[in-house]
Amino acid sequence: MRLKPVYVTDPNLVDTPLTEVPNQWAPQQGIHLYHFPLSLDSQKVRQGLDELGIGWQSHPILLPGHQQFSPSYVRINSRCVVPTLVIDGKVTTDTINILDLLATRFGTANQCFETSEEEKALVNYWVDKAAGLFIEALTYGHIDGVKKPFPIGNASDSGRSHQDKVDLLSGLIETYKKDPTLKAAYEKKRAVIEATKEAMVAPGQMSAIVDSTRVELEDLAHQLASGQFADGGWLASDAFSLADVQWGAVLYRLQWVGLQPLLWKDDSIISAYAEKLFAKASFQTGVVQWSKVGRKVILPTIRYKLLKALGLKRDT
Numbered sequence: 001m002r003l004k005p006v007y008v009t010d011p012n013l014v015d016t017p018l019t020e021v022p023n024q025w026a027p028q029q030g031i032h033l034y035h036f037p038l039s040l041d042s043q044k045v046r047q048g049l050d051e052l053g054i055g056w057q058s059h060p061i062l063l064p065g066h067q068q069f070s071p072s073y074v075r076i077n078s079r080c081v082v083p084t085l086v087i088d089g090k091v092t093t094d095t096i097n098i099l100d101l102l103a104t105r106f107g108t109a110n111q112c113f114e115t116s117e118e119e120k121a122l123v124n125y126w127v128d129k130a131a132g133l134f135i136e137a138l139t140y141g142h143i144d145g146v147k148k149p150f151p152i153g154n155a156s157d158s159g160r161s162h163q164d165k166v167d168l169l170s171g172l173i174e175t176y177k178k179d180p181t182l183k184a185a186y187e188k189k190r191a192v193i194e195a196t197k198e199a200m201v202a203p204g205q206m207s208a209i210v211d212s213t214r215v216e217l218e219d220l221a222h223q224l225a226s227g228q229f230a231d232g233g234w235l236a237s238d239a240f241s242l243a244d245v246q247w248g249a250v251l252y253r254l255q256w257v258g259l260q261p262l263l264w265k266d267d268s269i270i271s272a273y274a275e276k277l278f279a280k281a282s283f284q285t286g287v288v289q290w291s292k293v294g295r296k297v298i299l300p301t302i303r304y305k306l307l308k309a310l311g312l313k314r315d316t
């Protein structure tokens, strides 16, 4: 299993690899996923869980309601992001870590996500390439001529939603100044959001991001057309692999936010690959069905924000 450094709940242990020590704030028994229905990384993990046939308990974290910053969640995932996997009190963060852990632990019994040593390197290469795309900018950033769908359209505002988070975190840093763990987590998160916002709003930045994404997709098309598995296999293996889990959610997102015409042709090999990925039962369960749930659950949050903006609702 590849373990990337992760930020754990003790600020003194920042960048320590995955903890094997149970986290006292997390549920101590069973398999739990903290996730948001529409989040890209949650989609990938839910598909992985479904593909592996693993039952799990759902803990929705409503990102539009900023629940990722609530102290009870931050004590489990100090990066203030979803998804988070908890197995018997042990916390794993970061999508790549989570999927690697699930595949290592449950893959053999379910004959799923098994790859030979040489295929593994290729799978990891394509996993990293999908995970390296700047999807947050492509989702929320303003791109000329692209009308973002509901509910993204609401938040696609050249950095205003990022600034709202920065302001909220500044308040939380003040509120929790006597709690070193929470304070460190909020400070680190504020710095990450400020840097992300800068990377999106600087002049010319969004078109550079679109251009570099197009280059990555050209590589993808090339691998699909002439890679070792072009003849009936998947992206990086004869069998469906974690690379396909990553790219399924990414292509679905790029299509959903209206970027497909800018990034790949309708009748291209990428469209054929996307169709094959979207047809998987695990994709329908982990991605498509949960997306429908997501659009419903965020309506009350949006209504609340609207009323607040109109001065018709006050925080109590």
Ligand SMILES: N[C@@H](CCC(=O)N[C@@H](CS)C(=O)NCC(=O)O)C(=O)O
Binding pocket: 039, 040, 041, 042, 063, 068, 080, 081, 082, 083, 093, 094, 095, 096, 165
């Ligand atoms: N590297 C992390 C990133 C997770 C991430 O960015 N999650 C997004 C949703 S897809 C999130 O929680 N955003 C909320 C925020 O940053 O406030 C992972 O792979 O799990």
